[in-house]
Amino acid sequence: MxxxxxxxxxxxxxxxxxxxxxxxxxxxAVGCGVxxxxxxxxxxxxxxxxxxxxxxxxxxxxxxxxxxxxLDEFLSALPSLGAxxxxxAELPLAQRDQLKQSLDALFGTPAVPILPEGxxxxxxxxxxxxxxxxxxxxYRIRCSSCHGMAGDGKGVSAGFPFPRDFRSGQFKRITxxxxxxxxxxxxxxxxxxxxxxxxSMPLFDLxxxxxxxxxxxxxxxxxxxxxxxxxxxxxxxxDSEEDVADITTTARVIAAKSHRQWLEAQLPDATHSxxxxxxxxxxxxxxxxxxxxxxxxxxxxxxAYGKTxxxxxxxxxxxxxxxxxxxxxxxxxxEPADLARHLRHGIKPANMPAVQMKESDIADLVxxxxxxxxxxxLPADVRSEVERPATGRxx
Amino acid sequence: MNSIRPxxxxxxxxALLTVLATVVxxxxxxxxxxxxxxxxxxxxxxxxxxxxxxxxxxNLEQHRGFLLEHTHRAAGFSVGILxxxxxxxxxxxxPNINSRLFGLVSIVALLxxxxxxxxxxxxxxxGRIARQIxxxxxxxxxxxxxxxxxxxxxxxxxxxxxxxxxxxxHLATNQPGKWVRALAGILLVCVMLQGLLGGYRxxxxxxxxxELSQVHGTFAQVVFATMCCVPVLAAVPSPERQLxxxxxxxxxxxxxxxxxxxxxxxxxxxxxxxxASPLAQRLHMLTAFAVVxxxxxxxxxxxxxxxxxxxxxxxIGHLLLMFVFQLVLGVEAYLGKFAAFGPQGDVSxxxxxxxxxxxxxxxxxxxxxxxxxxxxxxxxxxxWRRAAPNRSISESHSLERIDEYETVAV
Numbered sequence: 001m002x003x004x005x006x007x008x009x010x011x012x013x014x015x016x017x018x019x020x021x022x023x024x025x026x027x028x029a030v031g032c033g034v035x036x037x038x039x040x041x042x043x044x045x046x047x048x049x050x051x052x053x054x055x056x057x058x059x060x061x062x063x064x065x066x067x068x069x070x071l072d073e074f075l076s077a078l079p080s081l082g083a084x085x086x087x088x089a090e091l092p093l094a095q096r097d098q099l100k101q102s103l104d105a106l107f108g109t110p111a112v113p114i115l116p117e118g119x120x121x122x123x124x125x126x127x128x129x130x131x132x133x134x135x136x137x138x139y140r141i142r143c144s145s146c147h148g149m150a151g152d153g154k155g156v157s158a159g160f161p162f163p164r165d166f167r168s169g170q171f172k173r174i175t176x177x178x179x180x181x182x183x184x185x186x187x188x189x190x191x192x193x194x195x196x197x198x199x200s201m202p203l204f205d206l207x208x209x210x211x212x213x214x215x216x217x218x219x220x221x222x223x224x225x226x227x228x229x230x231x232x233x234x235x236x237x238x239d240s241e242e243d244v245a246d247i248t249t250t251a252r253v254i255a256a257k258s259h260r261q262w263l264e265a266q267l268p269d270a271t272h273s274x275x276x277x278x279x280x281x282x283x284x285x286x287x288x289x290x291x292x293x294x295x296x297x298x299x300x301x302x303x304a305y306g307k308t309x310x311x312x313x314x315x316x317x318x319x320x321x322x323x324x325x326x327x328x329x330x331x332x333x334x335e336p337a338d339l340a341r342h343l344r345h346g347i348k349p350a351n352m353p354a355v356q357m358k359e360s361d362i363a364d365l366v367x368x369x370x371x372x373x374x375x376x377x378l379p380a381d382v383r384s385e386v387e388r389p390a391t392g393r394x395x
Numbered sequence: 396m397n398s399i400r401p402x403x404x405x406x407x408x409x410a411l412l413t414v415l416a417t418v419v420x421x422x423x424x425x426x427x428x429x430x431x432x433x434x435x436x437x438x439x440x441x442x443x444x445x446x447x448x449x450x451x452x453x454n455l456e457q458h459r460g461f462l463l464e465h466t467h468r469a470a471g472f473s474v475g476i477l478x479x480x481x482x483x484x485x486x487x488x489x490p491n492i493n494s495r496l497f498g499l500v501s502i503v504a505l506l507x508x509x510x511x512x513x514x515x516x517x518x519x520x521x522g523r524i525a526r527q528i529x530x531x532x533x534x535x536x537x538x539x540x541x542x543x544x545x546x547x548x549x550x551x552x553x554x555x556x557x558x559x560x561x562x563x564x565h566l567a568t569n570q571p572g573k574w575v576r577a578l579a580g581i582l583l584v585c586v587m588l589q590g591l592l593g594g595y596r597x598x599x600x601x602x603x604x605x606e607l608s609q610v611h612g613t614f615a616q617v618v619f620a621t622m623c624c625v626p627v628l629a630a631v632p633s634p635e636r637q638l639x640x641x642x643x644x645x646x647x648x649x650x651x652x653x654x655x656x657x658x659x660x661x662x663x664x665x666x667x668x669x670x671a672s673p674l675a676q677r678l679h680m681l682t683a684f685a686v687v688x689x690x691x692x693x694x695x696x697x698x699x700x701x702x703x704x705x706x707x708x709x710x711i712g713h714l715l716l717m718f719v720f721q722l723v724l725g726v727e728a729y730l731g732k733f734a735a736f737g738p739q740g741d742v743s744x745x746x747x748x749x750x751x752x753x754x755x756x757x758x759x760x761x762x763x764x765x766x767x768x769x770x771x772x773x774x775x776x777x778x779w780r781r782a783a784p785n786r787s788i789s790e791s792h793s794l795e796r797i798d799e800y801e802t803v804a805v
Contacts, residue, residue, distance in 0.1 A: 038604070040743075047741030069748065072738075141604030145431060149746050156431040156749060159458055194527040195437070202437030203527055204601040206542060 039137040040110040046150050046225070048100055049167070051075055052085035053230050054317030062311045062319040065160045071318075078317055085317070088233050095236050095247075099229070102248040106255065107225045110136055110149055115221055116252050119259045123266045125185050127217050135218025138211055146200065151222030153316075161199045165316050166219055167226020169258055170349045173332045175269050179345050182265035188216045198329040220262060228254045272340040274363040282367060283379045289368025290382045296355050296365075305372060305386055315349040326386070328373040339366045401572030402629040406484050410575075410625040413477040417619055418762075420474050423467040424593075424615060425761040428668060429754040432460030433608055438524065439597040440516050441465070443472035471590055478579075478586040479506055481625070482558075485579035489572070494565050498580060501557035508550040509587055515544035520598070542598075555584045575629045578621060585618045605669060612665045616658070616768050623769040624776050638706050638778060646703065649693045650775040656686045657768045664764055668757070671732070671744045683725065687718055690771075710774050717767050724760040731756055 051072070058081035066074035079085050088096070108114035113132040121127055139147075146163040148155040153165035164171070170181040173191050183191075189212050195203035204212065231254045235242045244250050277285050293299070303310050306324035314320040323330065332338060332347070340362050346354035357365070371377035378386060427433055435458065442448070446455075446465045455462045482502050489495035522540030529537040562580035565573050592614060596607040638646070663679035666672050694711045697703035731753035732744050739747045749757075 044743055047738070050738035050741070069750070141606075142601060144746065145434070145605075149742060156746060157434060157460065159435070159460055190530070194530050197528065200435070200437075202434065202601070203523065205523055205527060205539070206599075206601050 042111045055084040057313035058082040065319045135214035166223040169227040176265040178264040272337040285367040289364035407629040420470040425758040429757045435460035435464040443469045482579045482583040498561040505554035512547040620772040650778040728760040
């Protein structure tokens with residue numbers, strides 16, 4: 001009796017197990033399907049900007065970098081330190097809704113990004129809907145975890161140094177003549193391919209060319225959209241002097257202006273050329289460069305040649321680390337032409353000033369900077385000064 | 396004493412140590428995913444002692460993700476070492492000289508070529524970085540190094556296949572301790588594969604995106620569940636810890652159904668964690684009912700007989716307890732991820748900031764899920780493990796007798 005009952009139960013269990021196994025197979029099949037979609041959810045819309053727009057930073061420089069998880073708290077404390085900020089939340093609700101509608105109409109959604117008509121390309125890089133859609137799908141899996149869905153630089157994996165907030169339309173690696181804050185497409189692609197040494201920005205050196213193009217196009221989309229949004233928020237703010245008659249029309253005008261800047265930025269800077277020196281000539285030039293370095297207040301920010309860790313506010317109101325110039329890992333390139341450009345134009349978003357100098361002085365300074373991370377390349381007198389402990393006083 | 400034990404005590408202790416080290420590894424891995432630190436260091440491979448040597452260069456307070464990712468890598472390395480020791484020690488005490496030789500030689504060969512493969516990956520990775528620095532310096536003629544060292548990759552695959560073959564062939568024999576030895580071999584291959592999955596998740600991130608991390612996360616569960624069987628099988632059970640045959644037929648299939656259901660549930664969990672896919676969210680919730688249903692059904696059957704209660708009582712009891720914890724944690728983890736207000740409510744769940752509490756809750760939910768899978772696999776092993784039906788108990792301390800303890804009737 002018992003054994004018959006057991007047998008019956010056994011039959012039921014076997015059937016149940018078979019069902020389970022069938023379920024496992026279906027589950028695995030669905031699982032593969034579920035996980036391999038690569039674009040954004042079509043229902044998703046770009047969020048309203050909620051973080052403050054920093055107009056000017058506090059007078060006293062920061063002493064440390066904020067915890068990336070507490071960035072919102074840090075930004076909301078900025079006004080109490082003397083910064084001037086515009087808070088999007090202070091716009092009337094109706095205007096915020098209108099702004100969102102206009103932006104959605106002009107720029108689409110993350111899954112189907114578009115640009116206002118008239119903005120079709122930057123140089124040879126097409127910005128059409130197909131390109132942007134491809135860029136957005138790639139951006140979602142590769143970049144959004146740091147740069148955020150809207151390009152705000154506040155993605156979940158963001159650490160310090162903070163990922164670029166594209167919405168200000170300002171970049172650091174710029175080799176164009178215009179120096180209007182926008183990079184050349186070649187600059188952006190070089191950053192994407194090569195990453196930024198010394199930061200969390202990874203290399204994407206294995207990606208096919210068309211994918212990098214699409215990414216660059218999508219970054220431009222995010223950047224123009226962010227600029228339009230921020231500018232409109234500033235103008236619509238109750239404290240603003242400016243009048244905005246129609247949000248959509250104004251948005252188009254701002255977008256067109258930003259696009260024009262992108263176009264102008266594409267003309268390459270005349271390549272900086274300086275003679276390649278050797279031996280005693282080089283030592284003399286490095287020595288001269290060192291003198292210029294001290295004379296041009298470089299040490300006021302790059303304390304002890306940057307060996308002392310110091311922070312300064314950047315254009316986004318965030319603390320940025322002042323580069324340690326004795327380490328060979330530069331963010332924006334160590335080619336003589338790159339270094340000369342940093343000196344001639346400064347690094348605007350990092351608030352590093354430009355220097356006024358004649359070409360030969362720039363060449364000396366460049367030679368000094370290139371030798372600085374490698375003590376063996378510095379003349380003995382210069383080296384002893386550079387290697388003095390960070391806090392030590394001269395004897 | 397050792398002579399009548401199919402598996403010597405050092406091997407059993409090593410197996411336990413490996414399981415413990417893997418718990419640490421899984422915790423770090425789960426934290427890495429919870430806090431989205433998987434790509435904190437885009438460079439792979441790195442040395443396991445990377446943080447010890449280079450830690451001072453990084454402000455680790457600002458790079459918590461970096462700290463997590465590198466301790467996870469170091470823990471993975473330690474588990475790899477332990478799994479290698481386990482495989483070598485389990486195989487070096489095999490009674491049959493032929494299978495022992497075959498097993499040991501293929502394991503040692505695998506370790507050697509795997510080491511070579513890693514060295515070549517280091518070279519390739521360094522080459523990629525050197526090329527990028529050269530590009531920054533304006534030198535554009537540096538060629539892209541080979542991304543995948545093909546020859547040593549194939550050699551590793553061949554040696555891994557040999558180890559699997561040795562393990563499989565050993566199972567077909569009737570030697571005492573064969574299950575432990577075979578599992579130790581299989582485990583070594585799985586641990587290496589899991590390490591490579593983790594590494595390639597980082598190395599190929601730019602081509603595949605975070606996709607591979609789901610495979611890495613799922614396979615971790617499989618490896619851990621397999622690993623937990625080793626110490627169980629390596630211990631010699633007393634005769635009263637055997638299930639009578641009739642109990643086995645009542646519980647056998649159900650115990651397998653539980654393993655299958657828990658595994659499916661973990662696959663949904665992994666997808667929810669890595670993609671927040673709407674379909675996977677629903678399936679994860681629905682499968683939870685199925686898992687609890689099967690678990691309770693199994694418990695009711697096991698507890699209805701004295702033998703079931705005696706042999707499986709503890710195991711099932713703590714499984715049920717974990718179900719309770721897991722459901723509570725699941726609800727909390729879900730709310731922490733999918734319910735948001737304010738600015739965070741405007742972004743998709745995967746793009747929201749992970750608060751410390753949410754990250755810890757999600758990690759615990761993952762770990763208990765892993766423990767449930769391991770526990771249900773161990774339960775199934777206990778159910779299916781079979782004593783010789785027609786031998787007398789008095790023989791139970793002879794070598795042959797123990798040989799039978801190692802027979803698992805799957």
